Each structure stands twice: as structure tokens, then as C-alpha cells.
Amino acid sequence: MQTTSAMPRLLAIVIPTLLGIHAGIATAAPVEPAEKPHATLNIDTSAPSKAVSPMLFGGFIEHFQDQIYGGLYEPGSTLADARGFRKDVIAAMKELKLSVVRWPGGCFVSGYHWKDGVGKVRKPVPDPVWGATDPNTFGTDEFVEWCRLVGCEPYICTNAGNGTPEEMKQWVEYCNATEGEYARQRIANGHEQPFKVKYWSIGNENYGPWEIGRKDADEWGPLVDQCAKLMHEADPDIKLVAAATKKEEWSLPLLAAAGKHLDYVALHEYWFGYQSKNMMPPYKDCIMRSEGPEKTIETMLGILDKAGCRGRVRIAFDEWNLRGWHHPGFPRKKALEAGDAEAVEFIAKREINKIHAQYTVADALFSASFFNSCLRHCDDVGMTNIAPIVNTRGPLFVHPNGVVKRTTFHTIAMYANLLESRVGKCAVEAGQFGGGKNPIAVIDAVVTVDESGKKWSIALVNRHPDQTADCTVKLGEHLLDGTFAATVLAGASPEAFNDVEHPGRVAPEQTKLTFTKGTATLPPHSLTIVRFTQP
Ligand code: AHR
Numbered sequence: 107m108q109t110t111s112a113m114p115r116l117l118a119i120v121i122p123t124l125l126g127i128h129a130g131i132a133t134a135a136p137v138e139p140a141e142k143p144h145a146t147l148n149i150d151t152s153a154p155s156k157a158v159s160p161m162l163f164g165g166f167i168e169h170f171q172d173q174i175y176g177g178l179y180e181p182g183s184t185l186a187d188a189r190g191f192r193k194d195v196i197a198a199m200k201e202l203k204l205s206v207v208r209w210p211g212g213c214f215v216s217g218y219h220w221k222d223g224v225g226k227v228r229k230p231v232p233d234p235v236w237g238a239t240d241p242n243t244f245g246t247d248e249f250v251e252w253c254r255l256v257g258c259e260p261y262i263c264t265n266a267g268n269g270t271p272e273e274m275k276q277w278v279e280y281c282n283a284t285e286g287e288y289a290r291q292r293i294a295n296g297h298e299q300p301f302k303v304k305y306w307s308i309g310n311e312n313y314g315p316w317e318i319g320r321k322d323a324d325e326w327g328p329l330v331d332q333c334a335k336l337m338h339e340a341d342p343d344i345k346l347v348a349a350a351t352k353k354e355e356w357s358l359p360l361l362a363a364a365g366k367h368l369d370y371v372a373l374h375e376y377w378f379g380y381q382s383k384n385m386m387p388p389y390k391d392c393i394m395r396s397e398g399p400e401k402t403i404e405t406m407l408g409i410l411d412k413a414g415c416r417g418r419v420r421i422a423f424d425e426w427n428l429r430g431w432h433h434p435g436f437p438r439k440k441a442l443e444a445g446d447a448e449a450v451e452f453i454a455k456r457e458i459n460k461i462h463a464q465y466t467v468a469d470a471l472f473s474a475s476f477f478n479s480c481l482r483h484c485d486d487v488g489m490t491n492i493a494p495i496v497n498t499r500g501p502l503f504v505h506p507n508g509v510v511k512r513t514t515f516h517t518i519a520m521y522a523n524l525l526e527s528r529v530g531k532c533a534v535e536a537g538q539f540g541g542g543k544n545p546i547a548v549i550d551a552v553v554t555v556d557e558s559g560k561k562w563s564i565a566l567v568n569r570h571p572d573q574t575a576d577c578t579v580k581l582g583e584h585l586l587d588g589t590f591a592a593t594v595l596a597g598a599s600p601e602a603f604n605d606v607e608h609p610g611r612v613a614p615e616q617t618k619l620t621f622t623k624g625t626a627t628l629p630p631h632s633l634t635i636v637r638f639t640q641p
Pocket of ligand 1: 211213311
């Protein structure tokens, strides 16, 4: 573990705790498969391919810890532009071809009032959710400007906690109207042209007892219906998402009451719940969660089918990550005095999110499988947003002197830059891994193809920690043969990670992959993207 000069005493407080946690985790027993890891990919070249949504590799950013202030926004930093946006963060986001970003929360939004965050005079307010004081210097105008600099779609999540439907409508007007009180306000704030914010969410996790203004399932649908009507009055062209879950008892009544207005239902999932107790499980424990995302998608599709909305309403996986954020003592539901002793202590504990050793090759490969699952269902999954995109548990760690690209950064960059725009039909037969009652496939694969049907790009994950895997690819009737350009992300060990002193320990390598009579060998604990043109 390393620290930066920005987190001096806090880490000194938490380090002993962390070491205790780390030492308390048993190392996973070595895996002894009965056979060499292998898989066969049968690609059906005559089947129609499916288009991938351009928003499949998006991000989420919340007013939490230093995701915004001291993350992407740091006025006064020599690394920031004149408006305070960190230029190195913007460059990294461009490298990810970031397509969409959800803001301002998360739980934070259920206590957030957008009017505090616009205009010349900004009012700092106590944040009742995370116990901090929000200076409100980063609000709607700054968020939209930042998205324009990055080149991504802004996606605003509204306050369905202690906010009102009228407040949501006015927010849409502020962003998108050409006339009226809120359009005039935006113009007075220096933005003559409407922001044209296309993606809006009604609420965040309003089913949860942790959320300010939690709702019952029978209240939620009618409320979403009311909010959607008002928001569409302000701008009929916006795309609407509503807070949902994979639980029928919440999502079926929502879809029955308001499904006609919705373009997406939101899903959130963190496959380790570390909100109150952090842990650092070994590679195998992490990798064994890799098939969870697909199960969640399939469950949600069952609900969309049952509601008769499938095909019209898609899934926005608008918060996801392997590890839940660590924030013991939070969320709260009441504003605290700045400096409240208990809050200060709890806020210090969030520094645990900064331990670089937590973000290993396991996170990179889990994320690859997350994307593979979404790609396999790309007609139904229209958006995903890693939570968060910057700091806390995100792919980019920002410190006062620069950034560190964590292992997941490279996964996202590879998927966003190296895959083709459509998903091809492919049956994967893979050996199993993990033993026990619930083994998983040792190789996970997804096949993409361009519009012409000739250029292919295949993402292959070898989940085995220490064995190479044989992967056979059959393209129509032919076994793939030849040597092709490939990019491989593996690192020296399954537990490898990047930090400030070693930012390039886990990084993609450009190489070649040779298929002989259809079969190529994949390195242990690796993600490979191989590209070729059909002969
Ligand atoms: O742990 C962070 C929180 O996770 C987000 O604010 C919330 O939306 C989700 O429960």
C-alpha cells in the first residue's frame, strides 16, 4: 500500500485496521482442474448480428468523497484548466471514449436541490447523506461543461427523495428550454443555448430504507408517472430512466403504472457489499462472482417480459462495480453540523477506498465479464455506468500530482476502443472452473463484428489464476488459422495492481495471437482482445 501527500494523517489512523483486515483473509486454496482449461467458440457467420448501444461503457460520478471536488474538479490546481477541470482527468476520460456520465448521485441526489448549484452566488449546504458540506461550486452548468469537454452525454439523476416533481420539471426546463423562467435563468448564467440534456433518471434506489424519502412499491409507480408527465411537458424528447430493481414486487408495479413513459429501468449492483465492513478477498473469491451480472440481467428481462415492456424499455445498469463503496456510518438522513465529531470519524474511514492493493487483475477480469454479459444482451442493455468513474473505487485514481489508471481502466479502454460495433452469434462451450457447487466457465468470450460482417474482434477472458487455456475458434465452417493482432491485459500475477509508484504494473500489451488449426493459447488470468478480417 502507498499513500500520497494528500492523505496524511487519515491513513495513519486507518492503516492498522486495514492491515488487520488483510491479515484476516485466508488465501484461497489452489485450484486443481481435472483437465486443461479450454473452450470452443462456434461463431455463426450467417446469423444476423446485433447493434451495440454507444452508451455501453459509461460512468457515474457522485458528490461523495473526492470524486468531484479534488477529483475531476480542482480549481487552483496546476493540472486544472481555467474553470477548474483537471486536464489529466479529461484526457483519461477521452482515452476511455467515455460516452455517458450519470450525476450527481447516488444516494446524494435524494437530498440535493439543483437550484443551490446554479447562479453566480452558490450556497454551501450540509449534505444530509454523506455528512459533508457541499460547496455547490460544481453544479449543473459545470457538469454539462465537463461532459462537453470529455465528449460524453450528460445523464442527470433527479431527486425523488425530498425533491418534488415540479423541481424535476424545472431542472429539465433549466437545461433544455428556449424560453420561460428557467431558460432565462440559464441564459443569465452565461448559457444562451440550451444544454440539450437527453438522459434523465427519476430517483435513485428509492426502494431502499437507506434512501432519503424511501417509497413503498405502490407509491413509486404513480409518482414516476406524475414526474414523467411533467418532465416530458418540459421536453418531450428526453429519454427517461426510473429507479428499479431485479425484484418483481418493486419493478412490476412500476412498469404497470409508468412503463409507457420509460425508455430504461435502472439497475444497481455491487457484487461485494463493503459499505460497513471492508474486506480484501483473494483473486478466486472475486472471479467466482463473474457470472453474477448475467443472472441479474436475465432476472430483469423476465420482469420486462412479464410487464410486456421488453423490447421497448431497456436496462440501464447505471451503477455497477465489483466492490461496494466503503462508508461505515453512512448514509445519514439528516444534515449534520460541519465538523460533527462522529461524522468526521466516519468520513476518515472512507479513506480505505484508496488502498490501491484492492484493485487487482480480478477487478479487471470481473469487469470484462460484466461487459461480456451486457454485450450478449445488447438488444436489451442500453447503458452501463461504472460506479464511480473517478476516485473511491473507480478506474481512475486522481491525486494532487497526477492520476493512476487502475486495472479496470484498461478493461474499459480495451472494450471501448477495440471491439466492433455489433455482437455476433456465438455458442461457447467452456470447461469449468472453481469446483464446489457453483463452478463457472473457465473462459468467457464475446464476439463482435463490423457492419460489413467481415471484421471481427473477440474478447476472451481466461479466468484461471495460473494455467494457460486453449481456445478454439470456429468461424462458420472453418477453423480459424493464422496470426493476428491482439491486446492482452494480464499483469505478472492475479493479485497485481497499479499505484502511484508503479502506475504501469498492469497495462495492456500489444502482441500477436497465433491460431493453429483453430486453437490459440491464452495466458493465465488474462483478458485478450484479438482482431482479424475474415478471409
Ligand atoms: O455506496 C454508494 C452508493 O451506492 C450510491 O450512492 C448509491 O446509489 C448506491 O447504493
